[in-house]
Amino acid sequence: MSLYIGLMSGTSLDGVDGVLVDFWGGAARTMAAAYTPFPDDLRAELMALQSAGDNELEREALAANRLAGLYAQCVAATLAQTEMKAADVRAVGVHGQTIRHRPELGFTRQTNNPALLAELCGIDVVADFRSRDVAAGGQGAPLVPAFHRDLFGQEGRTRVVANIGGIANISALHADGTTTGFDTGPGNVLMDAWIGRHQGRPYDADGAWAATGAVIPALLASLLAEPYFALPAPKSTGRDLFHPAWLDAQLARLPAAAPRDVQATLTELTAVSLARAIKQHAPRADAVYVCGGGACNGVLMRALARELGDAVKLETTDALGVAPNRVEALAFAWLAFRFNERLAGNLPAVTGAKGERVLGALYPR
Ligand SMILES: Nc1ncnc2c1ncn2[C@@H]1O[C@H](COP(=O)(O)OP(=O)(O)OP(=O)(O)O)[C@@H](O)[C@H]1O
Numbered sequence: 001m002s003l004y005i006g007l008m009s010g011t012s013l014d015g016v017d018g019v020l021v022d023f024w025g026g027a028a029r030t031m032a033a034a035y036t037p038f039p040d041d042l043r044a045e046l047m048a049l050q051s052a053g054d055n056e057l058e059r060e061a062l063a064a065n066r067l068a069g070l071y072a073q074c075v076a077a078t079l080a081q082t083e084m085k086a087a088d089v090r091a092v093g094v095h096g097q098t099i100r101h102r103p104e105l106g107f108t109r110q111t112n113n114p115a116l117l118a119e120l121c122g123i124d125v126v127a128d129f130r131s132r133d134v135a136a137g138g139q140g141a142p143l144v145p146a147f148h149r150d151l152f153g154q155e156g157r158t159r160v161v162a163n164i165g166g167i168a169n170i171s172a173l174h175a176d177g178t179t180t181g182f183d184t185g186p187g188n189v190l191m192d193a194w195i196g197r198h199q200g201r202p203y204d205a206d207g208a209w210a211a212t213g214a215v216i217p218a219l220l221a222s223l224l225a226e227p228y229f230a231l232p233a234p235k236s237t238g239r240d241l242f243h244p245a246w247l248d249a250q251l252a253r254l255p256a257a258a259p260r261d262v263q264a265t266l267t268e269l270t271a272v273s274l275a276r277a278i279k280q281h282a283p284r285a286d287a288v289y290v291c292g293g294g295a296c297n298g299v300l301m302r303a304l305a306r307e308l309g310d311a312v313k314l315e316t317t318d319a320l321g322v323a324p325n326r327v328e329a330l331a332f333a334w335l336a337f338r339f340n341e342r343l344a345g346n347l348p349a350v351t352g353a354k355g356e357r358v359l360g361a362l363y364p365r
């Protein structure tokens, strides 16, 4: 066996997804999966750390220590479902929590304390996967397209994998074996912020609240005028750009709108920006497979299907045998596997890096 654990805590700031996976023989066999939600106060602190604040160096370090404790809990929860022990696992690949993403300034920061995680779980930890790609001139994101190619690619067919997390990103797995991909813009991040502000709920389950509203064409047009959407790839984004103040600035220029109509418009924004990106960059795609939490939003999925048209089959990655909420954690297990084999983790055609690089840094157990 070739066992790895992948841990992902993404831009939605909801919690940690963990998977235990066996890469023996070139396959990716999931042995166990676990989810460890963030306590409310840690979520609030991680949200606050997304922008400058008082004493943020110390606050970041303390939040990183608490994160490492939750990561260790998630590792224990995956192992507890199997006969496997820590000593059976070759490495944990851990993403950390993005608190800044500024590749144009030469850095991206995923806060974490991988040394503490190695200490707590007694397994080699591989962390900080994005910095090397940025050092090589790349965006440091998205990294999942290389894994999507490995797991879901099929010669002779063009498929797209669309992750709808806080931010949305696509991997276009072209029929000729090449792969492209980039962040298309907001996934759930704005919808979550808006329903949080108006209804005190963390997300719009199945898009039920959005379904009670109507899309506001003028607002949708003004949101889609954001220059990011028209930028050529390579490109990546995050909460640094798509945050509530960005939305408020657009709203301020238009007549007052009912909150439920704004929610409907934000849902539409995610669907339209994603569909446009797919149609422009993978016009030959006959199938789009969605992963990430957005796959659970029926209103969003129906809007995406409508925008893509009948010629494109829209399914979740369940149709390819992988649960949508496990794909990103699997990708970080795979990146740890690539690190251990000293194989490249990035795709320069996606990130814009000068070349292929081994990604990550090792914290031995
Ligand atoms: N039942 C549901 N209905 C609607 N939306 C849902 C549902 N379940 C989860 N989501 C959405 O999915 C989000 C979490 O998605 P996911 O875990 O894929 O994001 P992430 O990994 O944190 O983000 P990223 O991929 O940008 O790093 C939630 O914040 C919520 O908006």
Ligand SMILES: CC(=O)N[C@H]1[C@@H]2OC[C@@H](O2)[C@@H](O)[C@@H]1O[C@H](C)C(=O)O
Pocket: 010, 011, 098, 101, 108, 140, 141, 142, 143, 144, 145, 163, 165, 166, 167, 168, 169, 183, 236, 237, 238, 328
């Ligand atoms: C900087 C950062 O954390 N980026 C995330 C984010 O969440 C989705 C999208 O934006 C993607 O670019 C990336 O995550 C996935 C795992 C990636 O690197 O492919």
